[in-house]
Amino acid sequence: MSKRATKGVLLVQLGTPDAPTTADVRRYLTQFLMDGRVLDIPYMGRTLLVKGVIVPKRAAQSAATYQTIWDEVNGSPLMYYSVLQRQMLQEELGEEYHVELAMRYQNPSIESALEKLQSMFLDSIRVIPLFPQYASATSGSIMEKVMEIMRTWSYIPQISFVSSYCEDPGMVDTFVDHALRxxxxxxxxxxxxxxxxxxxxxxxxxxxxxxxxxxxxxxxxxxxxxxxxxxxxxxxxxxxxxxxxxxxxxxxxxxxxxxxxxxxxxxxxxxxxxxxxxxxxxxxxxxxxxxxxxxxxxxxxxxxxxxxxxxxxxxxxxxxxVESLNDDPKWIQALKRLALGN
The missing domain is CATH 3.40.50.1400 (Rossmann fold)
Structure with a gap:
């Protein structure tokens, strides 16, 4: 009989369009740029700029660029490696933990990931933004969204955030290893x-x-x-x-x-x-x-x-x-230490 997970880990990346089409890229860019932490100007000005200028001008061009990096089998590289990171971290942490992946913009959403974790009645949830350096527009935005959603829950488990890991030894060593290739x-x-x-x-x-x-x-x-x-x-x-x-x-x-x-x-x-x-x-x-x-x-x-x-x-x-951290086992070990708070 498998052991019930009592601790949750939520990995959150920036996001990626669902497909390299103009319509999907338009939705992604709109959600991304309408975030007040990303484009930190008053709402009305932000709306006019994003929906009236930036997105109409950039959607088709960005879609064409996404098409050049989109893999026929694996789709978005960002999504592909993020899914692998979640799977590998889950294997490392074992049955006591349940690891979910979310994207700040588009899918899988933070809302859907937290809904799954909420239904498990966990003792704790640890949120790890997948950005080594803290910025309000990235890690800060993720933390704000998580708190905005969880404040409506009837029960709130112990919640913790990893705000940054800019000098984490495992992260640094993985980049060094990749450079030495x-x-x-x-x-x-x-x-x-x-x-x-x-x-x-x-x-x-x-x-x-x-x-x-x-x-x-x-x-x-x-x-x-x-x-x-x-x-x-x-x-x-x-x-x-x-x-x-x-x-x-x-x-x-x-x-x-x-x-x-x-x-x-x-x-x-x-x-x-x-x-x-x-x-x-x-x-x-x-x-x-x-x-x-x-x-x-x-x-x-x-x-x-x-x-x-x-x-x-x-x-x-x-x-x-120099290749990014991607699915390097040494990086997964660093993620594990971050998840455990070590």
Missing amino acids: HDIGAHDHILFSYHGLPVRQLGKVDPTGKLICPDSGCDSCKAQTNAFCYLSQCYGTTRAIAEKLALKEDQYTVCFQSRLGKTPWIQPYTSDTLHDLASKGVKKLLVFSPAFVSDCIETIDEIQVEYANEFKELGGEVVTM
Whole structure:
């Protein structure tokens, strides 16, 4: 007789369209960009911008891009690896635990995953956003949604959140292992390219409003100001990986991709960094993207296609992508420790 699960674990990723069609991408982009933590402007302005400008302009183009990375058998790479991570973590944790997977936007929804967990009358639920670095627009949005749903429950089990794990040894070691699959010394320079955020969102992590964050360069502020600053956590991840690989500071650059609109985003931008490195004669780049635990459109297309082509047009020759954590057993062991609170 199997043992009843008494503890739940909810893994939550950002999300992916259900299919690489314009209609599905339109629904995904609308839900994503209408989140007030993602596009942090007043509701009416956000509605006009998202539904009147951004989504109509980008839906078809984004759908075409998704079609290039969509696998005929496995579908969305992000979904494929997320499902594997859930399955492998479930095997590691055993019968005492029940692991669910949800997407913040689209399917499977957080609502549907929590409904399954609620019906099991668990003693506890641990929520793990699948983002190593905390940001209000990612992990914060997930936590808010979970609390919004669970506050309506008649019974509320013990609930805990993993807010960040930007320097987790298992996560770092997995990225290091993946980098060592490549000949690091054969590359002229290394990029750590993170997903970008509007600069205005950095200071909002300080409830007193006294923290004024620069748009670049706070590479040592974590211990001095705010441990929840996304920018400082990105630098923390970079330092942890660089130390393991014995990289010198002049061997790598931290940069940020995926900016939207004209408002200032965290700098330096990845595109600007490519121009700068190409102008200095750099020919071969090795690129980490440690904001993502699964390969997805940002790593497969944006870096390996868009930025690679841009770099070659500037005179560069090679852009080598370090694989994300994906279904690496060492990463699953790190997830297990996060789930257990170790």
